[in-house]
Each structure stands twice: as C-alpha cells, then as structure tokens.
Amino acid sequence: MNNEHSTLSFMPYTYEFPRPSITVDCVVFGLDREHKLKILLIQRNLEPFKGEWALPGGFVRIDETLEAAALRELREETGIETVFLEQLYTFGKLDRDPRERVITVAYYALVNLWEYQIRAATDASDAAWFTVDALPSLAFDHDRIVQTALKRLQGKLRYEPIGFELLPEKFTLFQLQKLYETVLGQELDKRNFRKKILNMNLLIALDEFQQDVSHRAARLYQFDRLQYEQLKEKGFNFEI
C-alpha cells in the first residue's frame, strides 16, 4: 500500500473486481444554553449537492482507521478536536451517492457547547449549528443518518449516562432535567425526576452554587464516573 497517494495525481490503483468508495459521516450533537438540541452541519463547496447542507465527513484513507478518519474530517471541516465519538451505523444503499457506489460509516459525537466554542469551518464553505427540529433539507441520505442518530441518542440515554457528555462538568438538576426533556422530546415531572435521578447515587452534590444568576442560585452537581463504572457491571438501568 502506498502512504503517499494523496500527493500523487493520476496514480492508478487497479483491482480485479469493482470496489465501492468508503466514507465517514458525523452527526455532532450539542446542547446550547437555552437547552436546545443542535446538530452541526457544513455547507458543501463541491459537487454533488454543492451549496447544500450536509453532515461533516469524507473519504477514508487507505492507511487510517475509520475512527481516525471521522476525527480528521471533524477537525478539517469544523475545527472540533476532541469529542465523545461512537460508531452509529453503516449505510450502504446502492444509490445513496449520485457519483458511484459509496458506503458510509456514520458516527455520532457529543459536544459540550457550554465549555467548548466551535471554530469556523475550514475545509467547508460554512459550518453552523441547527436546532434538531428545524433542520434544512440535507444532501445524500443524511436525513436518514440524522434520524438514526437521534433514535440512538434517545435510546442510549435510557441505559447509559451518555447525557453528561452534553453538559458542563458542574451542572444543576434543572439543566439535567432539561437535557432529558429535550432529547426525549417530552416534559418530565420535576419532583419525580429529581427523586429518580438522586436515588441512582450517580450524582455528587457539590458545596457550590450557580453564579451570576438573577434567581435563587441552584446547587451544582457532578457526575460520579467511578460509581457508574461499578454499577454498570451489574447491568445498570438509567431509566428516567
């Protein structure tokens, strides 16, 4: 295999059977300060679908893993450096790309928008956050990929404390409840929510309170990762 393929133009690679191209695409979720669930999209500056919004992503190089490709594309197209990243699903319909057969390995990422500012796009024309329930129409089959990612996020929230990736390190119970309500798309009873979440023994109550708020400052909490790792072994259930 040739590691320098990207610098050699018109270097042909020949195979006995036709091969699909392999890409990665990333659904990046963030929760903004108004507790809206957002997805990061880029505006394509190349055909096909030039000028349209799409998920950040691109071709996998022969000498990089799938995850490395996803991280590289995120960095190049959105400036995001470190995120929670998990493989979502591989989409392989025959006609999903008008150019040729392209199979894409989709990932989803969770970004803490409270503490992390996304830089402007570099490789793409533009990059912007869109509220999940007001997305523009997307290139390729990216609508379907987004819907798959949303379902995964909703499902995972019920059996893994994945939501903490979307919150600042120290958060209020109000913020945590808003996160659940936003992702699950339903209002939750405050008293019930607090009782359940505190009974899980996964939160550390801090001797710290919100600052710079006009209302009564609420207590801050932290997620107890160690305790969670122990509970997980027994098949922990994070149902709210």
Add this chain to the structure above:
Amino acid sequence: MNNEHSTLSFMPYTYEFPRPSITVDCVVFGLDREHKLKILLIQRNLEPFKGEWALPGGFVRIDETLEAAALRELREETGIETVFLEQLYTFGKLDRDPRERVITVAYYALVNLWEYQIRAATDASDAAWFTVDALPSLAFDHDRIVQTALKRLQGKLRYEPIGFELLPEKFTLFQLQKLYETVLGQELDKRNFRKKILNMNLLIALDEFQQDVSHRAARLYQFDRLQYEQLKEKGFNFEI
C-alpha cells in the same frame, strides 16, 4: 458499473486512490434444546487461515446492499435462508486481514434451533455449531467480533424482547428463564423472574401444555407482538 463482474476474469477496475475491500461477517446465535447458546462457524477452505474456523461471510458485490450480501453469504456458506438479522458494527483496523486493507461490516443473526434445522455447508469446507464458552480460536479478528456480538445480545435483551427470536413460537416459562440465564450468564430467581415477566403483559398464556415430557407438562406461552409495539412507543424497559 458492471453487473457481470463475477463472470469476467481479469477485468481491471482502476481508481485514482487505493480502495479497501469490503466484506460482511455474520455472528449467528442459536439456543439448542439443552439451553446452550451456540454460534455457527465455518471452516475456511481458502487462504488466509485455510482450515481454520471463522464467521460465515465474504466480499460485498458492487451491486448488492450490505444486508443482501450478509444474507447471500449465510445462504451460500451455511444454508440458512431466513433469520432475524441486524447490523452489529463495522470493523476497520488496518491489519485485520493479512492480504490487504479489508473493512468488514458485521451482522448478528438469531436462529430458532428448535424449529429450524441448519443444512450442511455448501461453500465452506464445513459448518458447525459451537457453544459460546468453548469456541475454537478464530481467523482474522473474529474473536473480537464475536465478543462484540455477545455484548450486544446481552445488552439488547434488557430493553428489547429480542430473545423470543431464539425460542420456538410456543414456549414454557422455564425455557424463557433458561434463555435469559444462558445469555446473561447468571442464574435468576424463579419466583422473581416469573413475577416480572408476567407483569410486563407481553406474554399470552395459551390453553396448551407441553407434550411428550416425563415431568408434569408446563403451560405454553406466546409472545404478544402487538402489545409490545404499543409499549415500545413509551420507552418500554425489558429489565429482568
């Protein structure tokens, strides 16, 4: 694209950048009559790893979807026609195949061994069922794929009634408990298990009983798919 590539030898396909090969691999689970969890393996009749045991699978054709490729390989190598099949994970480590870069999209399948007899292998040297805790060493990274599939099965059993795919259509509560115990790898309290499973209102108690048993014939039950579809909308939890 050429639909006849498999009949034309030495037809070259040329690309500007090197491309990986794409394969599918299937972890087929079955529960035998002694309530042992088994996996279907094939013995490779080609290099690399010739003569060694591996998951059924093979190269994805340019004109077939990933799922179609998985079903075709299952049929060709093991004779299995219709199964519950879901995508598991895509494995893309650089050195997982000694020949070249090969990315594999893994699937897992659930087969009802009570009602379904697996034919002998056709495309492979041999095919056989192995108990999950006594597997031979496997070709490629198939050990890792099997472990990933096992974890997925264990996890899914907690929030989807996926286990019913492994049982006959009509089953006893004893069989259902054995299934959970086998997959989760732990003994469950009989009284507690029955109480929980019956409280879910997902079983239809039949006016039928086991036949041809030496002990007292137990009542047969059926899984209530309609009821489950309704409960699922609300975020149903199948915790045992």
